[in-house]
Amino acid sequence: KIADITSNLKQLPMIKETQxxxxxxxxxxxxxxxxxxxxxxxxxxxxxxxxxxxxYLAGAGAGTPGLPVITGVEVDLAGPGQVLGxxxxxxxxxxxxxxxxxxxxxxxxxxxxxxxxxxxxxTEGYQCRFGLPQQIxxxxxxxxxxxxxxxxxxxxxxxxxxxxxxxxxxxxxxxAKA
Numbered sequence: 001k002i003a004d005i006t007s008n009l010k011q012l013p014m015i016k017e018t019q020x021x022x023x024x025x026x027x028x029x030x031x032x033x034x035x036x037x038x039x040x041x042x043x044x045x046x047x048x049x050x051x052x053x054x055x056y057l058a059g060a061g062a063g064t065p066g067l068p069v070i071t072g073v074e075v076d077l078a079g080p081g082q083v084l085g086x087x088x089x090x091x092x093x094x095x096x097x098x099x100x101x102x103x104x105x106x107x108x109x110x111x112x113x114x115x116x117x118x119x120x121x122x123t124e125g126y127q128c129r130f131g132l133p134q135q136i137x138x139x140x141x142x143x144x145x146x147x148x149x150x151x152x153x154x155x156x157x158x159x160x161x162x163x164x165x166x167x168x169x170x171x172x173x174x175x176a177k178a
Contacts, residue, residue, distance in 0.1 A: 005030070070093075098140065
């Protein structure tokens with residue numbers, strides 16, 4: 001009944017893959033790959049965690065550490081374990097998953113505009129206009145460098161524009177008083 005075990009395990013929303021095998025003489029070895037939450041989607045009563053494939057994993061509270069809120073996305077919320085199909089959601093998840101390792105802990109929000117443009121917001125309150133979800137790794141590395149320099153300078157900025165990879169634009173806040 002190994003097929004039954006595999007089937008039952010795959011019913012759990014947090015399970016991505018399973019392998020069940022007999023180990024003679026009297027053991028069964030179960031290998032499980034869990035789904036990893038990548039972002040939070042606003043829902044009627046709080047938030048839901050989604051993984052890189054857009055699978056609804058579980059409900060969550062606001063401000064779940066390390067998971068940015070994904071906004072500008074409309075999906076039909078089914079139940080846990082269901083795939084939430086949306087081009088905008090896929091774009092946001094692609095951006096989050098391809099950013100440099102550990103960088104997502106600095107994100108509070110990933111917003112997808114109606115025309116597919118991505119805006120990222122950091123824990124420091126910086127807005128980054130990411131543009132279309134292209135050359136994500138390159139843009140992510142540039143963003144890390146720019147943010148590091150801005151932190152060292154203690155600069156006050158309005159936004160960082162990375163719409164075109166390789167050509168970051170930083171719009172500083174005007175410190176002159178009118």
